[in-house]
Amino acid sequence: MITTLTPLFESKSIFHEVNERKANKGFRCIYCGMDEVVHFGKTTQDRQRYKCKCCDKTFTETADTPLYHCRKSEKWIDFLSCLIDGMSLRDSAKEISVHYVTLFYWRHKILTALAQINAEELNGxxxxxxxxxxxxxxxxxxxxxxxxxxxxxxxxxxxxxxxxxxxxxxxxxxxxxxxxxxxxxxxxxxxxxxxxxxxxxxxxxxxxxxxxxxxxxxxxxxxxxxxxxxxxxxxxxxxxxxxxxxxxxxxxxxxxxxxSTKYLEGYIALFNYLDQLRFDDSERSIKELAVDVLMNKVSDTNNDIRLRQVEYV
Missing domain, CATH: 3.30.420 (Nucleotidyltransferase; domain 5)
Incomplete structure (x- = not known):
C-alpha cells in the first residue's frame, strides 16, 4: 500500500529545484524563446507565474511540463512511485484514486519527457x-x-x-x-x-x-x-x-x-532511466525522477498522444 508521498517532498521543493536548474541553464519564454523573463506573482494554486518582457505573455511553472492543466497534480508524485514499482494502470488507479485512462495519458507524457534524455556522447x-x-x-x-x-x-x-x-x-x-x-x-x-x-x-x-x-x-x-x-x-x-x-x-x-510501436521508444526511455536507478523506489529516487521529467518540454495534448504516428528517420 502506497502512503501519500506528496507531503514528504512538497511539490514546492520540487519546482524550486526545477526552476533553479532552468535558471542556471538560462530561463527562457516558452512562447518566443527570449530570456527576458521575470516573476509575475502566483496562481490560485500557489504556482509561480512568469512574464516575458519581450512578447508580454505570461505562463506558469507547470507550462510545457506533464503537469500542465493537470487537475489532480497532488497525486502525480504517487503515480511516479507506482511507475517505478511496475504497477499496471488499473492497479495504480485503485492505489491513488485516479481513473486509469487519466493515468494512461500521464504515463505517456512522462515517457515523452524521458525520451529526451539520451546519451549525447559515448566514450571509452x-x-x-x-x-x-x-x-x-x-x-x-x-x-x-x-x-x-x-x-x-x-x-x-x-x-x-x-x-x-x-x-x-x-x-x-x-x-x-x-x-x-x-x-x-x-x-x-x-x-x-x-x-x-x-x-x-x-x-x-x-x-x-x-x-x-x-x-x-x-x-x-x-x-x-x-x-x-x-x-x-x-x-x-x-x-x-x-x-x-x-x-x-x-x-x-x-x-x-x-x-504499440509508436510508443516503443518512450518505454525504452523509461526502462533506461529506471535501470540507471536500479529500480530504486526510495523517496530520493522518486524526487530525482520527478525533477528530471519536469525539466524536459512536453507540449503534447491527450489527442496528440492518442493520434501519434510512427515516424522513422
Whole structure:
C-alpha cells in the first residue's frame, strides 16, 4: 500500500529545484524563446507565474511540463512511485484514486519527457548491437497487413520488415544511446545518421559482424573488435553487457502485454532511466525522477498522444 508521498517532498521543493536548474541553464519564454523573463506573482494554486518582457505573455511553472492543466497534480508524485514499482494502470488507479485512462495519458507524457534524455556522447569502450521487436499497431487497424490475434507471430522466419529494429549503444560508464530506427536490419546510412555524431574520440567499438558497423568504424577511424561465431570475449572487449541490457529490457517490457510501436521508444526511455536507478523506489529516487521529467518540454495534448504516428528517420 502506497502512503501519500506528496507531503514528504512538497511539490514546492520540487519546482524550486526545477526552476533553479532552468535558471542556471538560462530561463527562457516558452512562447518566443527570449530570456527576458521575470516573476509575475502566483496562481490560485500557489504556482509561480512568469512574464516575458519581450512578447508580454505570461505562463506558469507547470507550462510545457506533464503537469500542465493537470487537475489532480497532488497525486502525480504517487503515480511516479507506482511507475517505478511496475504497477499496471488499473492497479495504480485503485492505489491513488485516479481513473486509469487519466493515468494512461500521464504515463505517456512522462515517457515523452524521458525520451529526451539520451546519451549525447559515448566514450571509452562502446558496445553496440541491435535488438528487434515484432511490429505492433495495437489499438489501430493495420494499414499493410491483416490483424494479428493477441500479438501473434511474424509470417516470415528470421529478420524481415515485420521486425522493428532498435539500435542500442552503451559505454562502460553506462551512458546509453537508444533509437527505434525502422524495419529490418539497419543500413550503413542509418547507423551513420543516428550514431555517427555520438562517438567520442579514442573509443573502441565492440560489435557483431554486421557490415554497417565495420563501415562506421572505418569512416570515423576508430578501433573495432568484432564478435564472430562462438568467440564472444576477447579480454575486456565484448558485447555481453549490451546483450544483458537487451535481455533485461525485453523481460521488463513483457509486463505490458504488447506495446504499440509508436510508443516503443518512450518505454525504452523509461526502462533506461529506471535501470540507471536500479529500480530504486526510495523517496530520493522518486524526487530525482520527478525533477528530471519536469525539466524536459512536453507540449503534447491527450489527442496528440492518442493520434501519434510512427515516424522513422
Amino acid at each position: 569502450i562502446v558496445e553496440v548491437d541491435e535488438t528487434y521487436f515484432l511490429e505492433s499497431q495495437k489499438g489501430a487497424i493495420p494499414t499493410h497487413r491483416s490483424s494479428r490475434k493477441r500479438g501473434g507471430s511474424a509470417k516470415k522466419r528470421g529478420l524481415s520488415t515485420e521486425q522493428i529494429c532498435v539500435l542500442i549503444a552503451r559505454d562502460r560508464e553506462k551512458n546509453t544511446f537508444y533509437k527505434v530506427i525502422g524495419r529490418g536490419k539497419p543500413t550503413k546510412d542509418s547507423l551513420e545518421l543516428h550514431l555517427g555524431n555520438r562517438l567520442g574520440t579514442d573509443i573502441v567499438l565492440c560489435s557483431d559482424a554486421l557490415r554497417g558497423y565495420k563501415l562506421l568504424a572505418k569512416n570515423h577511424h576508430i578501433q573495432q573488435y568484432v564478435k564472430t561465431g562462438e568467440k564472444r570475449v576477447k579480454g575486456i572487449y565484448h558485447i555481453q553487457n549490451i546483450n544483458s541490457y537487451h535481455s533485461r529490457l525485453k523481460r521488463w517490457l513483457n509486463r505490458f502485454y504488447g506495446i
